[in-house]
Amino acid sequence: MSIETTELTKHYGETRAVDGISLTLPDEVRVVVLIGPSGGGKSTLLRLLGSLEAPSSGSITRNGRVLPVTEEGRLEIRRRNGFLFQSFNLFPHLSALENIVLPLVRVHGRSRDEATARAREVVARFGMEDHVTKMPGELSGGQQQRIALARAMAHEPDLLLLDEPTSALDPEKKAEVLDIVAELCEAGQRIILSTHEMGFARACADEAIFLADGRVVESGRGSALFEAPRTEALRAFLGRVMKW
Numbered sequence: 001m002s003i004e005t006t007e008l009t010k011h012y013g014e015t016r017a018v019d020g021i022s023l024t025l026p027d028e029v030r031v032v033v034l035i036g037p038s039g040g041g042k043s044t045l046l047r048l049l050g051s052l053e054a055p056s057s058g059s060i061t062r063n064g065r066v067l068p069v070t071e072e073g074r075l076e077i078r079r080r081n082g083f084l085f086q087s088f089n090l091f092p093h094l095s096a097l098e099n100i101v102l103p104l105v106r107v108h109g110r111s112r113d114e115a116t117a118r119a120r121e122v123v124a125r126f127g128m129e130d131h132v133t134k135m136p137g138e139l140s141g142g143q144q145q146r147i148a149l150a151r152a153m154a155h156e157p158d159l160l161l162l163d164e165p166t167s168a169l170d171p172e173k174k175a176e177v178l179d180i181v182a183e184l185c186e187a188g189q190r191i192i193l194s195t196h197e198m199g200f201a202r203a204c205a206d207e208a209i210f211l212a213d214g215r216v217v218e219s220g221r222g223s224a225l226f227e228a229p230r231t232e233a234l235r236a237f238l239g240r241v242m243k244w
Ligand SMILES: Nc1ncnc2c1ncn2[C@@H]1O[C@H](COP(=O)(O)OP(=O)(O)OP(=O)(O)O)[C@@H](O)[C@H]1O
Pocket: 012, 015, 016, 017, 036, 037, 038, 039, 040, 041, 042, 043, 044, 045, 086
């Protein structure tokens, strides 16, 4: 699947969260990593790419077809995506397992038995078997993160969008989740993710994009961005985040 954006823009009032971004991501670019300072537009770009929000102007093309911007059209596209939100967004009134089962049944048309089996399979992959009956409020931040990631990938999406998949995790769990994401990458899953984990970004990215003030300041294939930053802005950013 090739993905292109043309002058993609999203503003909220005066804030230009995404400000005229044009990207070309050919099919062989499986893993795209968004990096950059807080408020730079990573989450907004992910929401646009995932058809969760309509752009203010500009367009997104997949396989040469312009994505619809109507609520109904975006809903259809969204179904084929998997999305992990920076703030998890688990349904608070449903158990961990049901959080995964329900979308499989309601959105993806799986039978309840099939959905339950699939949910148990992904939950086991994240080492969360013992927590499936808990409500989100009874799970730690890291456990919620893993349930949310399991939910995002349970229906084997065409495109998986992960907004800081490791933000709430301790170092050990972080490594576990990154291992799973790396496995998905190796299995050929198409992923666009934002992260502050520079080591992981460098190891996994087919294409890395440095965003600041809603614009692409620099982008590059593989680890080029990390090895030879061309702009002072990226050099300064890497200097700050790789200091510790
Ligand atoms: N729903 C919204 N309403 C108003 N402003 C918003 C909204 N969402 C994002 N913004 C603004 O858009 C800009 C980009 O925000 P965004 O969340 O995309 O940044 P980010 O790169 O993901 O930051 P972080 O690293 O902190 O997650 C910020 O100035 C933010 O305040």
